[in-house]
Amino acid sequence: MCGIVGYVGSRMAASILLDGLAHLEYRGYDSAGIAVAGSGGSVTVRKAAGKLSALVESLNGELPVGSSGIGHTRWATHGRPTFENAHPHTDCAGNVIIVHNGIVENYLELKKELLDSGHTFESETDTEVMSHLIELHLAEGENFE
């Protein structure tokens, strides 16, 4: 079962997210990832297949800098437990970054429509259709809410 954690505040988000994910490890998972928003709108995504310790090791002591972010431990339903399929997932431009718990039942239908309209996918997950779908609607002038 996956775990999701989020943080917005004045402290460094990355260590809080990693700590939160560690508290969720008991639920079981196959990969883990975080996205941290830094100043000036930049967002750093880091993920790893396997244990949370693999993610921490991949950071090499360099925690992404920023005071808000999201984290995820994945329990695969659609797509293998790989680096590419680990969350967070992004849209084409890297502006919409999401983590998700559950299943998008109609993801194949949505994915076909998105592929037909030019979106490119990095993963095999059902989750990734949502970042591209949000991207599509934002491009059509809708606001995020």
Ligand code: GLU
């Ligand atoms: N269905 C999504 C996936 O396979 C989310 C799985 C989960 O809840 O961790 O990536």
